[in-house]
Amino acid sequence: MKISKKIVAVLLAALFAIGCFAGCSADKPADDNTGTSNAAETKVKVGFIYLHDENSTYDKNFLDAAKAACEKKGVEMVNKVNIEENDSCKEAALDLVDQGCNVIFADSFGHEDYMIEAAKANPDVQFCHATGTKAHTENLPNFHNAFASIYEGRYLAGIAAGMKLNEMIESKEITAEQAKMGYVGAHPYAEVKSGYTSFYLGAKSVCPSVTMEVTFTGSWYNETLEKEAATKLISNGCVLISQHADSMGAPTACENAGVPNVSYNGSTASACPNTFIVSSKINWAPYFEYMIDCVATGKAIDKDWTGTLATDSVQLTDVNEKAAAKGTKEAIEAAKADLESGKVQVFDTSKFTVKGETLTTYMADVDTDPEFKGDTEAVADGAFKESFHRSAPYFDIDIDGITLL
Numbered sequence: 001m002k003i004s005k006k007i008v009a010v011l012l013a014a015l016f017a018i019g020c021f022a023g024c025s026a027d028k029p030a031d032d033n034t035g036t037s038n039a040a041e042t043k044v045k046v047g048f049i050y051l052h053d054e055n056s057t058y059d060k061n062f063l064d065a066a067k068a069a070c071e072k073k074g075v076e077m078v079n080k081v082n083i084e085e086n087d088s089c090k091e092a093a094l095d096l097v098d099q100g101c102n103v104i105f106a107d108s109f110g111h112e113d114y115m116i117e118a119a120k121a122n123p124d125v126q127f128c129h130a131t132g133t134k135a136h137t138e139n140l141p142n143f144h145n146a147f148a149s150i151y152e153g154r155y156l157a158g159i160a161a162g163m164k165l166n167e168m169i170e171s172k173e174i175t176a177e178q179a180k181m182g183y184v185g186a187h188p189y190a191e192v193k194s195g196y197t198s199f200y201l202g203a204k205s206v207c208p209s210v211t212m213e214v215t216f217t218g219s220w221y222n223e224t225l226e227k228e229a230a231t232k233l234i235s236n237g238c239v240l241i242s243q244h245a246d247s248m249g250a251p252t253a254c255e256n257a258g259v260p261n262v263s264y265n266g267s268t269a270s271a272c273p274n275t276f277i278v279s280s281k282i283n284w285a286p287y288f289e290y291m292i293d294c295v296a297t298g299k300a301i302d303k304d305w306t307g308t309l310a311t312d313s314v315q316l317t318d319v320n321e322k323a324a325a326k327g328t329k330e331a332i333e334a335a336k337a338d339l340e341s342g343k344v345q346v347f348d349t350s351k352f353t354v355k356g357e358t359l360t361t362y363m364a365d366v367d368t369d370p371e372f373k374g375d376t377e378a379v380a381d382g383a384f385k386e387s388f389h390r391s392a393p394y395f396d397i398d399i400d401g402i403t404l405l
Contacts, residue, residue, distance in 0.1 A: 041296040044075040047096030051108035053081040056221045057265040058246035062107045069288035085110025093118035103295045119143040133368040133392045135303045147391040148307035151198035153280030153314040155346045158202020160278045160328050165207045167325035176209040182233025183214040184243035184250045194393035195244045215405040223247035267317040277324045279317045304391040347384035352399045364394040
């Protein structure tokens with residue numbers, strides 16, 4: 001059948017219009033309810049490496065936050081628990097890479113060097129690490145440190161301790177001179193020193209006569225040693241105990257002895273209803289959500305990320321009214337407001353002395369080296385600027401009023 005040139009022209013024009021419409025429609029971004037385009041996001045799968053398991057209050061805090069963040073963001077997660085601070089950490093990280101994880105997080109200080117090795121071997125995977133110190137000096141695009149201003153939380157918990165001491169003094173249970181606290185620390189690292197010093201300064205802000213003894217177990221998690229350490233402090237005359245160690249050892253010793261306890265990384269009220277006062281902790285969920293969002297959208301993750309009270313990264317549990325002094329909750333809320341406004345600084349150098357002298361200058365070991373040599377001025381505007389030059393703590397000063405056993 002012969003087709004006229006006019007009909008052919010019409011058909012070709014119609015076909016061209018249909019093709020152009022289809023092509024333009026395919027290229028046009030889909031509209032959502034806000035009228036903005038939906039950019040494609042990378043599918044995120046997160047691997048987590050933990051030093052211990054849920055029996056450690058420290059690791060349970062991370063486990064709970066990871067679960068909450070991943071459920072909220074709708075991403076897949078893979079957990080590896082009881083990973084020691086040795087080559088097994090690198091092996092765990094490489095296995096997570098093989099499982100398709102495009103961001104991997106480790107929770108313990110001693111994991112850092114192995115995470116760095118894994119990061120160097122896998123430049124397309126993001127590696128994030130809690131409490132580490134080397135991200136800003138290694139300067140790898142895929143290795144990052146994170147921490148929070150937990151010294152503010154410990155300061156607030158210290159206020160609760162000081163309030164309890166004042167109550168004991170007023171009831172003549174102890175004298176002002178007997179207001180001695182005990183503290184069970186894991187290692188004499190800056191992170192631990194920063195924590196117990198801020199706790200002590202919080203207590204001292206409301207109970208001026210307070211002193212404190214600190215003992216170290218040499219382990220982040222050893223229930224027997226932590227219980228023995230707390231018992232020793234109590235026998236030394238410490239009338240209130242706190243800790244930076246990860247088991248129920250110290251809280252259990254306090255409950256058995258009827259000695260008030262300020263815990264860490266979560267409430268121990270169910271196991272220690274008569275002695276538990278309050279606990280401070282880092283809430284890691286905001287960082288995990290931030291980390292996931294960055295990987296999903298291709299945004300760079302901060303080399304050093306520091307969570308604060310304002311980001312809800314520093315939290316206190318509910319005050320146990322059965323053990324706490326009257327007015328504790330109100331005192332904590334008032335101090336929290338002062339910290340957030342900047343009216344109060346935890347390491348205000350006018351509030352403590354070092355060998356009887358006010359601290360006016362201090363070279364902190366911010367750029368970590370084997371000799372732990374100071375390299376950065378940390379005192380400015382009348383305060384030691386903790387977690388300012390990097391996220392992990394670097395306050396390692398022995399101040400007056402605290403005795404190391």
